Amino acid sequence: MPAMKTPGVYIVEKNAFPNSVVEVATAVPAFIGYTQKAENGDKSLLNKPWRITSMKEFERFFGGAPCPKFTIDDAPTLDIADVKVRTPGDSRGTGKVLNQKNAKFILYSSMRLFFQNGGGACYVVSVGDYDGDASGDGEGEIKADELRKGIAPLIKEPEPTMVVIPEAVCLADLKTCTSVQQAALLHCGNKMRNRVAILDIFDGHKDRQDPDGDCIAAFRDSLGINYLDFATAYYPWVNTTITADSDITFDFLSPEGKSALVDLLKVELKVAVTDDVPMEEPEPDADGNVGEAKPTKEGQVLLDNRASLAKELDGVIELKDAINKKISKRDDGSDPSLKGKSDASIELQVKAERALLNKTLMAVSPLYVQILKAISARLNLLPPAAAMAGVYTAVDTLRGVWKAPANVSLSSVSAPAVNITHDDQEDLNVTTQGKSINAIRSFIGEGTLVWGARTLDGNSLDWRYINVRRTMIMMEESIRLGTKAYVFEANNAQTWITIKSMIRNFLTGIWKRGGLAGSTPDDAFSVYVGLGETMTSEDILEGILRVSVLVAVTRPAEFIEITFTQQMQKS
Numbered sequence: 001m002p003a004m005k006t007p008g009v010y011i012v013e014k015n016a017f018p019n020s021v022v023e024v025a026t027a028v029p030a031f032i033g034y035t036q037k038a039e040n041g042d043k044s045l046l047n048k049p050w051r052i053t054s055m056k057e058f059e060r061f062f063g064g065a066p067c068p069k070f071t072i073d074d075a076p077t078l079d080i081a082d083v084k085v086r087t088p089g090d091s092r093g094t095g096k097v098l099n100q101k102n103a104k105f106i107l108y109s110s111m112r113l114f115f116q117n118g119g120g121a122c123y124v125v126s127v128g129d130y131d132g133d134a135s136g137d138g139e140g141e142i143k144a145d146e147l148r149k150g151i152a153p154l155i156k157e158p159e160p161t162m163v164v165i166p167e168a169v170c171l172a173d174l175k176t177c178t179s180v181q182q183a184a185l186l187h188c189g190n191k192m193r194n195r196v197a198i199l200d201i202f203d204g205h206k207d208r209q210d211p212d213g214d215c216i217a218a219f220r221d222s223l224g225i226n227y228l229d230f231a232t233a234y235y236p237w238v239n240t241t242i243t244a245d246s247d248i249t250f251d252f253l254s255p256e257g258k259s260a261l262v263d264l265l266k267v268e269l270k271v272a273v274t275d276d277v278p279m280e281e282p283e284p285d286a287d288g289n290v291g292e293a294k295p296t297k298e299g300q301v302l303l304d305n306r307a308s309l310a311k312e313l314d315g316v317i318e319l320k321d322a323i324n325k326k327i328s329k330r331d332d333g334s335d336p337s338l339k340g341k342s343d344a345s346i347e348l349q350v351k352a353e354r355a356l357l358n359k360t361l362m363a364v365s366p367l368y369v370q371i372l373k374a375i376s377a378r379l380n381l382l383p384p385a386a387a388m389a390g391v392y393t394a395v396d397t398l399r400g401v402w403k404a405p406a407n408v409s410l411s412s413v414s415a416p417a418v419n420i421t422h423d424d425q426e427d428l429n430v431t432t433q434g435k436s437i438n439a440i441r442s443f444i445g446e447g448t449l450v451w452g453a454r455t456l457d458g459n460s461l462d463w464r465y466i467n468v469r470r471t472m473i474m475m476e477e478s479i480r481l482g483t484k485a486y487v488f489e490a491n492n493a494q495t496w497i498t499i500k501s502m503i504r505n506f507l508t509g510i511w512k513r514g515g516l517a518g519s520t521p522d523d524a525f526s527v528y529v530g531l532g533e534t535m536t537s538e539d540i541l542e543g544i545l546r547v548s549v550l551v552a553v554t555r556p557a558e559f560i561e562i563t564f565t566q567q568m569q570k571s
Contacts, residue, residue: 003078006058006553007275011389012282012441013536015474018498019482019485019486019498020482020502020505021478021479021481021483021502021503021505021506021547022478022481022482022521023478023506024474024477024481025121025161026161026401026470026474027120027161027389027392027393027396027397027401028121028122028123028159028160028161029114029119029122029123029160029161029162029163029164029389029392029393030049030122030123030124030125030154030157030160030162030163030164030166030195031107031110031111031114031122031123031124031164031165031166031199031386031389031453032106032125032127032147032150032165033104033105033106033107033110033125033126033127033147033150033165033166033167034104034105034127034128034129034130034142035062035063035064035107035124035126035129035130035166036062036064036065036066036108036130037046037061037062037063037126037129037130038061038062038087038126038129039061040061041055041097043154043319045061045062045126046126046127046128046138046342047125047126047127047149047153048125048126048153048426049123049124049125049148049153049154049156049160050062050119050123050124050125050126050155051121051122051123051159052122052124052464053120053121053122053171053553054115054116055111055112058108058111058124058479061124062124062126063108065108066102066105066108066130066374067251067252068100068102068104068252068378069100069101069102069252069253069254069257069377069481070098070099070100070226070252070253070254070375070378071099071101071253071256071257071260072096072097072098072253072257072260072261072264072371073096073097073252073260074094074095074096074097075094075095075096077095078094078095080095080097081094081095081096082096082097082098082370082374082377083095083096083097083098083367083370083371083374084096084370085264085267085268085367089120096260096264098257098371098375098378100218100234100378101257102130102140102361103130103140103141103142103170103256103258103284104141104142104166104167104170105130105142105167105170106166106170106263106382106383107166107167108113109240109242109243109379109380110164110382110383110386111124111168111359111386111445112412113240113242113382113386113387113388113412114164114386114390115367115390116242116390116411116412117387117388117389117390117391117393117394117411117412118391118393118394118411119389119393119399119409120397120561122160122389122571123154123157123159123160124411125151125153125154125271126150127146127147127149128140128143128469129148133433135324141169142170142171144168144171144176144177144179144180144455146172147165147168147180148179148180148183149516150165151163151165151183151187153186154187154192155187155192156189157306157520158194158252160195161194161195161196161470161473162195162196162197162198162389162392163184163195163196163197163198164197164198164385164386164389165180165181165184165380165385166200166383166385166386167488168180168181168199169200169201169202169203169204169383170201171202172286174218174219174222175222175233178202178219178222178223181197181199181222181223181226182196182226183232184199184226184229184231185223185224185226186226186227188227188230188231189226189227189229189230189231189376190226190227192229192477193473193490194477195230195233195473196231196232196455196466196469196470196473197230197401198231198232198234198385198386198388198389198392199220199232199233199456200233200234200237200383200384200385201215201216201229201233201234201235201236201237201383201437202215202218202219202405203215203218204235204236204237204417205236205237205381205385205417206236206417206418207418208296208418208424210278210339211276211562214402214560215235216235216427216437219233219435219437220431220433220435223295223435223456228434228435228456228457229454229456229457229460229463229469230469231455231456232388232405232438232455232456232466233435233437233456234384234385234388234437234438234450234452235418235420235428235437235438235439235441236384236416236417236418237286237381237382237383237384237416237417237418238376238378238381238382238383238384238410238413238415238417238440238448239380239381239413239414239416239417239427240381240382240389240412240413240414240415241253241380241412241414242380242382242412243376243379244377245373245376247371248372248375248376248379249354249355249358249372250308250357250361252355252375253371253401258400262365262433264297264322264366265361268365268367271537273444275304276298286569297514301378305488310481316523345551380414381417382412383520384440387410387411387412387413388405388450390411391405391408391410391450392405392470393431394408395408398499398516400475400513400514400515401467401470401471401515402467402468402471402510402514402515402516402553402554404453404465404466404467404556405439405450405453405466406442406453406556407449407450407451408449409446409447409448409449409450410440410448410449413447413448414446414448415442416440416441416448418443419441420439420440421443423561424439424453425439425441425452428452429452429458430458431458433459434456434457434458434459434460435458436452436454436455436456436458436464437452438450438451438453438454439451453466453467453558454466454529454558455469464554465556465558466554468553471515471553471554472496472551474551475506475507475510475551478506479503479506479549480507482503482523483499483502483503483547486498486499486545491540491543491545491554493531495524495531495545496529496530496545497525499529499545499547500527500547503527503547503549504525504527506523507521507527507549507551508521508554509526511524511525514554515553515554515556516551516552517552517553517554517555518552518554523552524551525549525550525551525552526549526550527548527549527550528547528548528549528550529545529547529548530551534546534547534548537540
């Protein structure tokens with residue numbers, strides 16, 4: 001109140017309404033992994049949480065996709081071969097498998113999957129680049145300790161509500177993968193308690209009957225029992241359409257892979273030229289002698305085409321050699337045709353020649369097309385956690401955080417890596433240890449759907465469902481921030497009534513939108529505060545103001561039972 005010393009009119013304003021509780025954001029994931037770069041101008045973003053809202057922003061601050069390098073190796077059996085190669089005189093042929101030589105950096109593809117499934121604002125923590133260290137040798141690797149270090153900076157960021165580490169499943173073995181996932185659980189369930197971890201299954205692209213072992217049983221055995229109500233897991237991995245077939249060229253092969261490709265193309269050419277063609281038996285002459293068999297009319301056309309193929313393939317190999325020479329001369333500056341040209345124009349010229357080589361190979365070699373398709377299938381096989389983070393965002397926006405993120409289709413997903421039946425899901429969803437795994441299933445006419453909404457604490461009636469945990473986090477954080485304004489206010493009845501009415505108004509809004517169950521607000525929630533109700537006189541002397549809030553969070557109808565009974569005819 002102003003000091004009244006000079007005669008006049010003084011204005012006094014009084015607040016008519018108490019503070020209100022503002023609902024906090026519920027769908028802000030934090031992604032941790034490796035990127036091409038991590039910089040904002042001259043400022044490094046390494047191990048610093050950085051907020052983005054689109055894939056364009058991600059590429060601006062963190063760069064583009066990695067360039068995987070595959071080798072072409074002999075397959076132990078034809079059953080597991082990625083490519084089958086025919087050899088002269090062998091109708092069955094031999095099998096080849098594609099193995100990625102460098103580390104499987106999948107954060108970039110996972111971010112694209114996140115945004116294509118409804119993702120919005122998120123945080124990215126880059127823990128390193130594709131080269132692995134400052135040497136820039138291009139032989140980077142994914143390290144568990146670096147991924148764990150990326151979790152710590154999130155302690156200072158209150159906004160993220162989910163933690164996703166897609167590259168944890170790309171580590172060398174289950175043990176190191178589990179160490180990263182346990183660190184995420186510790187962060188979410190112990191240090192912060194305002195966010196959840198979305199976990200992937202190590203080797204989740206394999207069937208549970210795989211000879212290497214049951215990936216679900218291994219995951220459950222290794223994860224432990226701590227903070228399971230702050231995490232959820234999904235199985236299996238998904239086949240996506242993130243990387244287009246047109247984006248894949250021979251550049252995705254390592255030097256050894258390219259050499260193997262040339263050898264295979266020569267074998268393919270030899271088969272094409274020496275395979276049997278339709279022949280006609282000559283008639284014997286007057287002396288009974290039979291001449292050599294000659295190709296039929298159709299056979300001669302086939303031989304002519306094969307000769308053309310051989311010429312084309314020779315041209316392909318010559319073009320490949322020319323490009324390699326041009327690249328080496330470009331690097332040492334000895335190519336006279338490149339003198340005076342800018343780096344950009346040189347890159348365009350080399351890129352055009354590479355595109356021509358790739359197009360020619362695809363036209364003349366079915367084997368090359370098989371190899372590209374096999375590489376595409378490998379790159380498009382992704383763990384589902386990033387997609388689920390996008391689904392959480394979309395569901396929260398359209399329906400609210402209290403809606404279970406299930407019975408929702410996945411975008412940019414062609415099929416789950418493993419087909420799960422009704423019986424298969426029984427052990428995934430309900431198990432003695434309570435570690436429920438949410439299934440991603442394919443349904444005829446509906447596509448690929450998320451078919452589960454449980455946390456890993458499936459035996460808990462309080463925290464069985466992920467939407468219940470996330471709704472409680474939202475209400476707890478919102479009310480905590482709202483009541484922060486009353487810290488150091490008088491601990492008396494006036495403050496108690498103000499806080500109670502503020503919380504009731506907030507919960508009433510949640511109830512009206514369907515987040516709380518009950519025919520009336522009094523059935524949906526209760527708020528208690530006051531001396532003799534939640535506090536003692538000693539609490540007040542110690543400066544403690546206790547508020548007790550009871551809520552009935554809506555739970556999903558996971559099982560719907562319809563009973564049919566025949567009755568007697570009545571008319």
